[in-house]
Amino acid sequence: MFKWLRSLHAAGDPDARVDEACWRRLRARNPWAAALPEARAQRLRTLTQEFLRSKDITPAADFDPNHEDRVLIASLCVLPVLDGGLEWLSGWRQLIVYPGQFGVRRHHHDDATGVVSEWNDELAGEAWDRGPVILSWADIAADLQEPGAGFCVVAHEIAHKLDALDGAMDGMPPLPGPARRQRWIGTFQRAYDALCADLEAGREAVIDEYAAEAPDEFFAVTSEYHFSAPSHLAEVMPQVAHELREFYGEPPFGQFPVEKRSS
Numbered sequence: 414m415f416k417w418l419r420s421l422h423a424a425g426d427p428d429a430r431v432d433e434a435c436w437r438r439l440r441a442r443n444p445w446a447a448a449l450p451e452a453r454a455q456r457l458r459t460l461t462q463e464f465l466r467s468k469d470i471t472p473a474a475d476f477d478p479n480h481e482d483r484v485l486i487a488s489l490c491v492l493p494v495l496d497g498g499l500e501w502l503s504g505w506r507q508l509i510v511y512p513g514q515f516g517v518r519r520h521h522h523d524d525a526t527g528v529v530s531e532w533n534d535e536l537a538g539e540a541w542d543r544g545p546v547i548l549s550w551a552d553i554a555a556d557l558q559e560p561g562a563g564f565c566v567v568a569h570e571i572a573h574k575l576d577a578l579d580g581a582m583d584g585m586p587p588l589p590g591p592a593r594r595q596r597w598i599g600t601f602q603r604a605y606d607a608l609c610a611d612l613e614a615g616r617e618a619v620i621d622e623y624a625a626e627a628p629d630e631f632f633a634v635t636s637e638y639h640f641s642a643p644s645h646l647a648e649v650m651p652q653v654a655h656e657l658r659e660f661y662g663e664p665p666f667g668q669f670p671v672e673k674r675s676s
Contacts, residue, residue, distance in 0.1 A: 429465030431458055431484055439484055444560040445640060446488055448665035453495060460491035463499050469507045476512040476550055486510065489553065489567040490546075492640065493575065496662040501575060507545035514549045538566040540573035542582055556641070560666075563621060563642040572636035576629055584628030586660065600652045605631045619649040639664050 431439070436458055440447045446457055464487040472478055478486070490508065494501040514535045537552035552566045575586040584601055588594045609625045611618055618625070624634035638646040639657040643664040647654040658664070 429462055431462050435481060435484060438481060439488060442485055442557065443488055444557065445492055445665045457488060457491060457495055460495065460499055461488045464491050467499065471507055471509045473509055473511045476510055478510065490571055493568055493571045493661055505545060505574065509545050509547045511549050513551040538570040540570040542577040546570050546574060561642055563638055563645065565637045565641045568637050568640045569633045572633040573629065576632055582629040584632040597656055600656050601628065601631065604650050604653045
């Protein structure tokens with residue numbers, strides 16, 4: 414699948430630095446970084462440099478990022494772990510970036526019937542539980558252009574990585590204590606069931622209906638809203654929004670209303 418990959422750095426970039434001029438330009442390009450108060454912005458800068466030193470950013474096809482593109486990608490990847498730290502991104506090294514959406518071949522075996530189905534998917538991002546994160550540069554750029562549209566492909570895929578830290582992609586990242594875990598399970602299960610019920614009844618979904626695909630996708634999609642449309646999430650799913658604020662910390666901004674992504 415990845416025969417055109419060209420690794421930029423064999424083992425991260427040990428000399429990666431984000432100097433003042435680069436950081437100013439980064440904050441001009443990244444609305445989430447620009448919205449952070451100064452202390453948290455400096456923490457984001459530190460984590461961005463650590464990410465560049467510890468992860469391999471690997472371009473696919475004809476994608477040819479420069480240093481500041483890689484700094485931008487890294488800053489988006491570490492935003493969800495701004496409070497937790499880079500150890501929350503442990504267990505994987507490679508970030509693969511395509512110029513646009515990429516195709517994958519899917520296989521499914523139905524245990525009940527024995528039927529094997531195969532189909533092609535076009536994806537904006539993917540996270541393997543024991544492998545790389547894969548992203549579309551075009552979709553990253555679209556998110557940056559419309560930061561309040563309810564979409565953030567990087568947050569979505571990093572959420573999957575956080576979800577997988579306890580060994581299962583089930584919609585719940587590692588949480589401290591049984592009481593916190595039970596509260597999370599109850600909150601997310603009720604919201605997930607309500608979303609599925611709305612769709613089954615033909616009612617309009619209050620968030621992107623892809624969240625109803627499975628509990629792990631519900632967590633990933635609501636994570637996108639936490640960063641890109643937190644006010645909307647707090648309005649339609651206040652308990653979910655509360656859990657995500659406790660998990661991720663306060664979102665960088667909340668003033669952008671959810672709006673339709675322009676075509």
